[in-house]
Amino acid sequence: MEKTVRTDLIIENLEITEAEIQKNDIKIKEYTEDEMKITEVLITKDQEKIFGKKSGTYITIDTTAIVENDHEALLKIQKQIAKQLSLFFQKYKINYDALGLIVGLGNDNVTPDALGPSVVENIFVTKHLFDLHPEEIDSKGFRPVCAVAPGVMGNTGIETAEIVNSIIKDVKPNFVIVVDALAARALNRVNKTIQISDAGISPGSGVGNKRKEISKDTIDVPVISIGVPTVVDAVTITSDAIDMLIRHLSYSLKNDRPSNNLVPTALSGKKDLSRVELPSEEILRKLFGEIGTMSNEEKHKLIFEVLMPQGLNYMVTTKEIDTNIKDLTHIVSRGINLALHKNIS
Numbered sequence: 001m002e003k004t005v006r007t008d009l010i011i012e013n014l015e016i017t018e019a020e021i022q023k024n025d026i027k028i029k030e031y032t033e034d035e036m037k038i039t040e041v042l043i044t045k046d047q048e049k050i051f052g053k054k055s056g057t058y059i060t061i062d063t064t065a066i067v068e069n070d071h072e073a074l075l076k077i078q079k080q081i082a083k084q085l086s087l088f089f090q091k092y093k094i095n096y097d098a099l100g101l102i103v104g105l106g107n108d109n110v111t112p113d114a115l116g117p118s119v120v121e122n123i124f125v126t127k128h129l130f131d132l133h134p135e136e137i138d139s140k141g142f143r144p145v146c147a148v149a150p151g152v153m154g155n156t157g158i159e160t161a162e163i164v165n166s167i168i169k170d171v172k173p174n175f176v177i178v179v180d181a182l183a184a185r186a187l188n189r190v191n192k193t194i195q196i197s198d199a200g201i202s203p204g205s206g207v208g209n210k211r212k213e214i215s216k217d218t219i220d221v222p223v224i225s226i227g228v229p230t231v232v233d234a235v236t237i238t239s240d241a242i243d244m245l246i247r248h249l250s251y252s253l254k255n256d257r258p259s260n261n262l263v264p265t266a267l268s269g270k271k272d273l274s275r276v277e278l279p280s281e282e283i284l285r286k287l288f289g290e291i292g293t294m295s296n297e298e299k300h301k302l303i304f305e306v307l308m309p310q311g312l313n314y315m316v317t318t319k320e321i322d323t324n325i326k327d328l329t330h331i332v333s334r335g336i337n338l339a340l341h342k343n344i345s
Contacts, residue, residue: 056199081335141343
């Protein structure tokens with residue numbers, strides 16, 4: 001049976017009660033650094049089936065700077081990506097002269113899916129210099145790095161994992177960094193969340209097109225994945241819109257707007273609707289019927305049952321996706337370059 005909620009993000013898989021988190025002994029650490037909220041989640045082997053995620057460490061960086069084009073904040077995100085990658089290098093005892101392979105997953109002909117291939121184009125590759133002109137490169141300031149964008153099976157006819165495995169057999173890297181676009185289950189995470197993990201990656205899983213896994217278990221070298229959600233499905237958009245509508249009306253009622261004039265004649269400005277307290281169940285039921293009292297999960301399931309048979313559960317992205325992908329490409333590629341090479345600042 002297909003999942004009613006599509007997401008690649010661990011923090012969205014863990015939207016459960018505090019009691020359940022404690023019961024399953026999930027290790028979660030949250031902190032703020034340079035105005036970015038960072039969440040670290042550790043999933044064990046025993047918890048894989050419970051939460052639908054492979055065991056490993058998941059780092060989530062939440063920031064609005066990407067879509068707000070805040071230059072100073074973007075530089076801080078790059079440094080944060082480099083810092084987290086360096087911590088994974090330490091975890092797996094990856095030496096500074098270790099050969100790295102950067103893999104950019106996705107379809108560069110589809111803008112929301114072009115993050116991986118675009119990042120690869122901006123990686124500072126050096127393996128050929130180490131192989132052909134070792135005397136001309138500072139081995140203390142740079143490491144050997146190679147990169148590839150294997151394309152998608154619809155274009156190549158070959159599983160991405162099979163291409164990566166073939167390259168690894170010949171190139172023999174000491175570690176692999178995989179970059180891919182992800183899917184989210186919340187509108188406010190699109191282009192605003194970066195997930196870094198050592199659990200590997202299953203291309204296409206968030207959009208219901210799961211391919212063979214690329215992880216340490218399958219290729220026998222450490223795999224660090226970097227992903228950014230660039231799409232959500234129509235179920236998520238509809239559910240979130242209903243939730244925001246309910247909270248907007250709640251805000252209007254609490255601010256003495258007459259019940260027969262809930263829609264203002266002019267835009268009332270942006271509000272953080274997530275902080276608006278919901279009215280009583282009686283008022284919710286009066287305004288929206290049974291839908292008003294449903295949980296988010298129940299709304300998702302109901303909308304899924306309506307849209308899926310009609311073939312209308314589209315994957316949707318933002319209208320600014322071209323600019324967002326360019327910014328994300330610079331952020332992720334520069335973060336990787338900073339972590340790989342000491343002489344890059």
